[in-house]
Amino acid sequence: MASLSQAKRVKEKHSDRLMARPGVSGFGVEQASDGSAVLVIHTDPSYRRSLADLPKELEGVPVRIVEDGPFEKRD
Numbered sequence: 597m598a599s600l601s602q603a604k605r606v607k608e609k610h611s612d613r614l615m616a617r618p619g620v621s622g623f624g625v626e627q628a629s630d631g632s633a634v635l636v637i638h639t640d641p642s643y644r645r646s647l648a649d650l651p652k653e654l655e656g657v658p659v660r661i662v663e664d665g666p667f668e669k670r671d
Contacts, residue, residue, distance in 0.1 A: 598657040600625065603633035606655045614650075619643025626660075635659045 603625045614623050614637060622638030635654060639647050641663040651659050 597630070597632040598634070600627065600633045602655075603635055603657045606657045607635060610654055617647065619647050620650075621664075628658075633657060636662055638662050638664055 607623065607625050611623055614620055619640045619642070620637060621640055622636075624636050624638075626634050626636050628634045635657050637650055637659060639650075639661060644663070647661075650661055653659055
């Protein structure tokens with residue numbers, strides 16, 4: 597079970613690389629229903645094929661892929 601502090605360290609280490617990929621619109625840390633930490637990669641569904649190789653875990657922290665992008669900034 598990954599801790600929040602472990603997940604935050606892993607996020608910082610991999611954030612630039614993942615966010616640079618076309619179709620990735622967000623990358624964060626969430627708490628799963630069992631209290632463990634999970635990394636969440638938000639993606640644009642139109643990039644599904646090119647993002648098929650996204651990791652299922654990073655350094656022992658599970659990764660959940662959420663298709664919900666792209667995000668738009670609103671004022």
